[in-house]
Amino acid sequence: MGLVFCCWLFLLLTLVSSAWSLSSDGLTLLALSKNLTLPSSIGSDWNASDSTPCKWNGVRCNSRDRVISLNLSSSGISGSLGPQIGHLKYLRTLVLTKNKVSGSIPPELGNCSMLDHLDLTDNFLSGEIPASLGNLKELSYISLGFNSLSGTIPEELFKNQLLVEVYLHYNNLSGSIPSTIGEMTSLRFLWLHENMLSGVLPDSVGNCTNLEEVYLLDNQLSGALPKTLGEIKGLKIFDATNNSFTGEIPFSFQNCKLEIFILSFNLISGEIPSWLGSCSGLEQLGFVENSLSGHIRASVGLLKNLTYLLLSHNSLSGPIPPEVGVNSRLKWIYLDNNDLVGEIPPNICSRQALRILDLAYNRLNGSIPSGICNCPSLERLILRENNLSGSNGFQ
Known part of the structure; x- marks a missing residue:
């Protein structure tokens, strides 16, 4: 009996010692693995008998x-993060992407x-983004996209001066973009698209002078675009499709770096800005x-890298500039539902x-220009109601 007891005690002490x-x-x-369910291929490797x-x-x-890294x-x-x-x-x-x-x-x-990189993209997370994430002063990268997060974006999160990349797209976030956005002076990538954000784009965004990409499409943003966007000299992508922005485009770029500039499905008025003609790297221009x-500027047609020219459903007038036909990279030209007059440039499909x-x-x-017949890549030609x-074969 004593021997059995001693063996049992030894085994117990061994287990306690291992723990x-x-x-x-x-x-x-x-402890995390109790709620964060791991597959056997990982869980079997997490051994309590290891020292570290x-x-x-x-x-x-x-x-x-x-x-330092998980x-x-x-x-x-599956499961939840405890x-x-x-x-x-x-x-x-x-x-945990x-x-x-x-x-x-x-x-x-x-x-x-000490957290620097947080990526929880493409899961089934819900609830609000905790304001306590504003305490992560070393954070430079946060991606919470493709979840079901709701509530507002915490102002505290947008006070981080070290944040470089912020990806909150494809969620159910509501409320306004925090005015503290201007404190993220290191910010380069801001993806807020596919949410339910409302209100204006704060003027303070102009303080984010390192911004390169801004995706705001498919929200409920409104008001005038801030003039301060012109302070962001290296901006390459600005896509605010499907919001309710109003007024004229108030900002300009002297040394334009834009590659994608899309404001389709908004309430923008005024003329196409003249400074767009200096955006030599512009690939996509959309104001549908x-x-x-006003007129379509000849300088737009001379943008040699332009592949998509989308100006449908506006009140543009005057002729189609012949310079549009000079561009060898244009794939899509949508100028329908305007008030354009004159002839179709003969080289538009050359x-x-x-x-x-x-x-x-x-x-x-x-x-109808005869050159259209000799355009081998053309898939859709729509000329009706002019x-x-x-030949009516093209109508």
């Missing part, structure tokens, strides 16, 4: 065996004060369904790139 031998970060990860978790799947440590991207993880995450004080990278993680983002994540007036030409519902006259003469 005690695992570092605090390892114990935290095991530094060789566990998805885990990386520093020289002191403290966990990367379980595309690992088939509050224990806040105990990983040295964590710099947290990546493309899994099935649900529930809310725990406010305790804001205790990971606005209230633009290049092989053109695939779609829609000039319907204007007041164009004269004959005053054109020539």
Whole structure:
């Protein structure tokens, strides 16, 4: 009986000793794994008998065996992210991209004060973005896109001067863009599209002078575009499709770096800005369904990198500038539903790139250029509701 008791006691002490031998970060990860369901290929590797978790799947440590990275991207993880995450004080990278993680983002994540890279993209997260994420002063990258997050964007999050990349797209976020956006002076990429954001784009965005990409499409934003956008000298992409922005385009660029500039499906008025003619790198220009007036500038037709010219459903008048036909890269030309007059430029389809030409519902006259017949790449030609003469086979 005594021998049995001694064996049992030895086994118990061995188990307790094993549990005690695992570092605090390892114990935290095991606690997380109770709610964050891991597949067997990962879970079997997370062994409580190890002294540290530094060789566990998805885990990386520093020289002191403290966990600095947890990367379980595309690992088939489900369950929720528990509050224990806040105990990983040295964590710099947290990546759970493309899994099935649900529930809310725990406010305790804001205790990971050394966190630099946070990526929870493409999961089933819900609830609000915790204001405590504003405590992550070292954060330079945050991606929460493709989830079901709701509520407002915390002002605290947009006060971070080190944030370079912010991806909050494809969620259910509402409310306004925080005016504190101007404090993110290192910001280069801002993706807020496919949400339910309302209100104006704050004037303070002009303080984000390092911005390169701004995606605001498919929200409920309104008011005038801020003149301060002209302070962002290196802006390459600005897409605000499908909002309710009003008024004329008030900003300008002297040394334009724009590659994509799309304001389609808004309430923009006034003329096409003259400064667009200096945007030599512009590839996509879209103003579909606005209230633009005036002529299509010849300088727009001379943009050699332009592939998409989308100006449908406005009140543009005057002739189609012949310079449009000079561009060898234009694939789509949508000028329909305007008040354009004069003849179709004879060289408009002299290049092989053109695939779609829609000039319907204007007041164009004269004959249909014979060169259209010799445009091998052309897939759609729409000329109806004009005053054109020539073969009706093209109508």
